[in-house]
Amino acid sequence: MADDYLGKKMADYRTRQEASARKPAATLERLLLRNRSYRGYDPSYTVREDQLRRIIAVNTRIPSARNRQALRFRPVLSDEAPKLLAAIRLGGALPELHLPLPGTEPNAFIIVCSTLPEDRWIDMDVGISAQSMLLQAVEIGLNGICIGAFDRERVRREFALEWEPLLVVAIGRGAERIVLTEIGAGDDRAYYRRDGVHYVPKIRLEELIVK
Incomplete structure (x- = not known):
């Protein structure tokens, strides 16, 4: 009986190890590709406090x-x-769609504030912080978007914030298909939707490098 128990335990352990070995590594390339700006979220999924704390960490x-x-x-x-x-x-860029569509609103956010007046250094910190938090969200199976278009005074008042809010980061489980498209430096860079797919133009590498 003991031998059977230990044998099953070892078999379970090997199965878990093999499954872990088959799982794609969370490389920076994979995280960046999955780190898209989602404007629609799965309403059945509620983001937990511990997840937001891990992202903020x-x-x-x-x-x-x-x-x-x-x-x-x-x-x-x-x-x-x-x-x-x-x-x-x-x-x-898509005002006619009135995003997010009803029933796909995010149900969790992170308000980013600054204890110092906004300047170039604070703006630099906000960019680093936002990208890092979104990459962490992707790593734990969530998605998000940075929101700069919001009523600062209303947010500060509604949440009794001591400091000026600079950015809002929405967090949730994305419920959209987002596709990157390659463009030239002189092409239109506005994102668009077609047949329910959200397309995001990105300038090709060769035109980003200065020679």
Whole structure:
């Protein structure tokens, strides 16, 4: 009986190891490709507080201009999400769609604030922070989008923020198909939708490199 038990345990262990070996590594290339700006989310999935905390935690390990570390973060869960949804705009290049579509709204956010007046160094920190948090979200199976189009005063008032809000990051489980398309430097860069697919033009590498 004991031999059978140990044998089954060893077999289970080997199965888990083999499955882990077959799982694609979370390389930077894979994370970047999956890190798209989602404007529609799965309404059946509710983001948890521990997930937002894990995403925010990247800010304890990333660079900060002059090491001022002036950014602060306000997690917003599903119970408060409606207040923030009323203050943001999504899909500025597709105003006729009124994104997000009803029933696909994100139910969690991170409000990024600064303890110092906004300047070039703060803006640099916000960019590094936002990209790092979105990559962490992707690594744990979530998605997101950076939102700069929002009513700052309303957000500050609604959430009783001590500091100026600079950016809102929506977090959720994306429910859209997003495809990158290669373009030349002089081509139209506006994103668009066709047959339910969201297309994002990206300038090809050869035209990004200065010779």
